[in-house]
Amino acid sequence: MPPPPPPTGGIWQASAGQFSLAEDRRARRVGDLVTVRLVERIRAEKSMEQDGQRNSRRTVDLPDAFPFNKVDEGLFSGGAQSAFSGSGGASQANSLSGEFTVTVLRVLPNGVLMVAGDRRIRLVRGEEQVQLTGLIRPEDIGPDNRIPSTRVADARLRFTGTGEIANQARQGWLSRFFSAIAPF
Template identity: 40%
Template sequence: MKSKKPSYLSSLLKSLLAMSSVAIVSGCANSFKDMKENDPYWAPALPTVNDSRNSETGSIYNPASAQMLFQDKKALRIGDIVTVVLTENTNASKTADTEVTKDSQITMPQVSAFGRDLNIGGDNPLVVTVPAQNRTFAGEADSTQTNRLQGTITVTVHQVYPNGNLMVKGEKWISLNQGSEFIRIAGIIRPEDIDKDNQVISTRVANAKISYGGEGPLADANRPGWLTRFFSSDWWPF
């Protein structure tokens, strides 16, 4: 009769190998893999075409090309451009200190039955003692993070809401000798927050989504290797 132990170990090793392969692939995942140039989602919006502007009305006024006489020209329509001044500064710190201690000990007096003390081997009393239990857990964590992003990026208006607010988004790619860097921003702004230079600061952008990254040798050098990402991922059981 052949032993099934080698077969069981072989199946176990295959399962562990499969799990390791999945974990390594997940560790190799690049968070910027989907961020590429010429993404249609970030393409600039084109001005809407109104067929009525070509109708013969006999008037020299054309709403499509009308200029503002008593205020600065600002982005108000789909396809208009506006410059976002990036002034992002974030500072975050967190400290956690946890300590749990539990001690327990139970000792019972001499055991008696039917009104008489029970002895072991003559005059030796029978005493039940439960060994003491001591559990201690101590954990400490300290995290500090500081981010700063400054610069400018010009975006286009993609949607005008009924209340006049503007949904804007856009991207900027800079190609360098050692790779490319990009910045993307999307959010909602108020026309009142646009200054005379057709600029708005990023802290005035509602529901802002700002992404900054890069690709190439310099960006790869700043990322940990796949094995480091594996040990830092949720797949690592320890």
């Protein structure tokens, strides 16, 4: 928060948070609040397929003279053959909606606002937490001091949960161990 203004001796304090009727009430100073509408929808898909094959054949031709004529003809020949076929795929879809209010932490020299916010909701079976940091342009803020999350630059949005439900959705430590060392 900014430090309080020095006393002037008068009753009217222009910087005490009072606005005139003609003044725009959009966030533009350190400590101002902006409501961010979360409209995140992310979908990612990836698939891969790979085939490979290799054949090789080696033979050695020996002269037809003694002692080479006593060696079986197939003794110095050989070959190798290998084949590989693999495929994989991954798909993920996430959606996050709602809104919460963040605070202007800093005003950069170009007028861009650095914001951050943290919301924790304690539920019966755990706690949910949403954190957001990023940069916003004052001209992107609506007259109601709201901005969509898609207009937040360098956004760091983190959504985590704790409690029984989050613990049940997580793989156990022994399963994680075997997944990490399994060669297949």
